[in-house]
Amino acid sequence: MEKGKAPRDLRRLLRVPAGKRIDLSTYGTRATPAGPKNKQAGRAATARMGKRLADLQERLWAAATTGDRRRLLLVLQGMDTSGKGGTVKHVVGLFNPAGCRVMGFKAPTPEEREHHFLWRVEKELPRPGEIGAFDRSHYEDVLVARVRALAPPDEIERRYEEINRFEQFLADDRVTVIKCFLHISYEEQRHRLLRRLDRPDKRWKFSPGDIDDRALWPAYQEAYEIALHRCTAPHAPWYVIPADRKWYRDWAVARLLLEHLQALDPQYPEPDYDVAESRERLLGE
Amino acid sequence: MEKGKAPRDLRRLLRVPAGKRIDLSTYGTRATPAGPKNKQAGRAATARMGKRLADLQERLWAAATTGDRRRLLLVLQGMDTSGKGGTVKHVVGLFNPAGCRVMGFKAPTPEEREHHFLWRVEKELPRPGEIGAFDRSHYEDVLVARVRALAPPDEIERRYEEINRFEQFLADDRVTVIKCFLHISYEEQRHRLLRRLDRPDKRWKFSPGDIDDRALWPAYQEAYEIALHRCTAPHAPWYVIPADRKWYRDWAVARLLLEHLQALDPQYPEPDYDVAESRERLLGE
Numbered sequence: 142m143e144k145g146k147a148p149r150d151l152r153r154l155l156r157v158p159a160g161k162r163i164d165l166s167t168y169g170t171r172a173t174p175a176g177p178k179n180k181q182a183g184r185a186a187t188a189r190m191g192k193r194l195a196d197l198q199e200r201l202w203a204a205a206t207t208g209d210r211r212r213l214l215l216v217l218q219g220m221d222t223s224g225k226g227g228t229v230k231h232v233v234g235l236f237n238p239a240g241c242r243v244m245g246f247k248a249p250t251p252e253e254r255e256h257h258f259l260w261r262v263e264k265e266l267p268r269p270g271e272i273g274a275f276d277r278s279h280y281e282d283v284l285v286a287r288v289r290a291l292a293p294p295d296e297i298e299r300r301y302e303e304i305n306r307f308e309q310f311l312a313d314d315r316v317t318v319i320k321c322f323l324h325i326s327y328e329e330q331r332h333r334l335l336r337r338l339d340r341p342d343k344r345w346k347f348s349p350g351d352i353d354d355r356a357l358w359p360a361y362q363e364a365y366e367i368a369l370h371r372c373t374a375p376h377a378p379w380y381v382i383p384a385d386r387k388w389y390r391d392w393a394v395a396r397l398l399l400e401h402l403q404a405l406d407p408q409y410p411e412p413d414y415d416v417a418e419s420r421e422r423l424l425g426e
Numbered sequence: 427m428e429k430g431k432a433p434r435d436l437r438r439l440l441r442v443p444a445g446k447r448i449d450l451s452t453y454g455t456r457a458t459p460a461g462p463k464n465k466q467a468g469r470a471a472t473a474r475m476g477k478r479l480a481d482l483q484e485r486l487w488a489a490a491t492t493g494d495r496r497r498l499l500l501v502l503q504g505m506d507t508s509g510k511g512g513t514v515k516h517v518v519g520l521f522n523p524a525g526c527r528v529m530g531f532k533a534p535t536p537e538e539r540e541h542h543f544l545w546r547v548e549k550e551l552p553r554p555g556e557i558g559a560f561d562r563s564h565y566e567d568v569l570v571a572r573v574r575a576l577a578p579p580d581e582i583e584r585r586y587e588e589i590n591r592f593e594q595f596l597a598d599d600r601v602t603v604i605k606c607f608l609h610i611s612y613e614e615q616r617h618r619l620l621r622r623l624d625r626p627d628k629r630w631k632f633s634p635g636d637i638d639d640r641a642l643w644p645a646y647q648e649a650y651e652i653a654l655h656r657c658t659a660p661h662a663p664w665y666v667i668p669a670d671r672k673w674y675r676d677w678a679v680a681r682l683l684l685e686h687l688q689a690l691d692p693q694y695p696e697p698d699y700d701v702a703e704s705r706e707r708l709l710g711e
Binding site: 352 | 491492511514518522524526528530623626627633634640695697699705
């Protein structure tokens, strides 16, 4: 592959391999395994993708008006400060907001806790033609739930299979699920948390609990390794995104969305009316 | 006012005056009553507003995390092709999609028809901290419903007052409602409909029914005049946006949003934790 050139298929390069558990410590958080090699080139490449992404989104949306049920769901997971919100802002922000459905999942409310853990997720799924984005997701129920023992171990065990069945159901219903683990280093998180403390306009994003969670870093990494291993599938793959460099993270997620949309190849529907006749009517008024 | 300079308050300039019915035919559709005077300057001015809009949105969002219930609701109405969708794309697209809630209202579904006409609208209201946008709205129930007699006259009559009470309720609940009528001319609509027919990627947006609606143009203009007259209020004003020039329409709506957000003046919340102590903990790990 030519240096600095985008690969023909970033999906293949970043996808978690099926069959064996990965070791996240062997995945570089500052790596730029394909595509642009510096911030300036990265930001420019992402911006250039904007028009193509919005064009493909409009085709997907248009196709839905005549019954095409296809849509995209971007699932963003990662440690605090890994850039889930930034990815929504910079990548989902490239699309037309009319066709986007963004949901940030927080700790479940009392009402949500009364239901099955997938209940609140199903309500926020993208409708046909839409681009959905989850900032955190149903995976929290096998991540924080596992690390902090918020549910009995056998319940957590069952959830992996429930997630797999749920995502198979989504695939059957024509939802393309793209799951991205934003992979940052322990040091980078410290740097970003300090930045939140140093900037008055960032302090509201910080909570002292974020530091408590850092003490559980190895347990979280393990929980991610298990979730990525047990819940990656051809119809709903996990991708590991090197996320210490924000510009690379944005480029990689945008590129994955682009490749998936290009593979869907949505088409504008053919008119179900007589174009020439309508033109004459308009001109003859 | 200096030529080409933005006015100190576009709200005052474009707001429908209370108390008397307006005559839409006296409102210019190609006018540029304030602000930029050509496309290049207009597009640049709108882009420049993007950063300030997104910054104010983040403050609004941050304030909501500590209980501030304020939010914005942009209501877009106008004839077919008046640019409601384009305004969402180009103006709402300036915000962070994580904090936007966009809804396009179509002809009511059978389920929606079983409910009060405001039922489907209430479900889609912006949550605290959000920027909501309606592409069509509850006003359809006094516009198309009036022109096509989809409800008995006394029912339509009651709806104006119900809308006023509803919007008063929204104001009480800290929703800033900004209602924009995108005003285009009969000739401009013909031009835009022809364009939809001429471009294969636009044909899906066209329906022969759009031409039937053109025959009812005067009735629609009258229905708008009545709705704008009866449902403009200090807490939920109507604005008439000259919309034949897309760049001016986008600039004017962006500018109205900016003025309203600046008036709200949302502030980042003060941290409820000890910043210095957290910093020490992070550095001492």
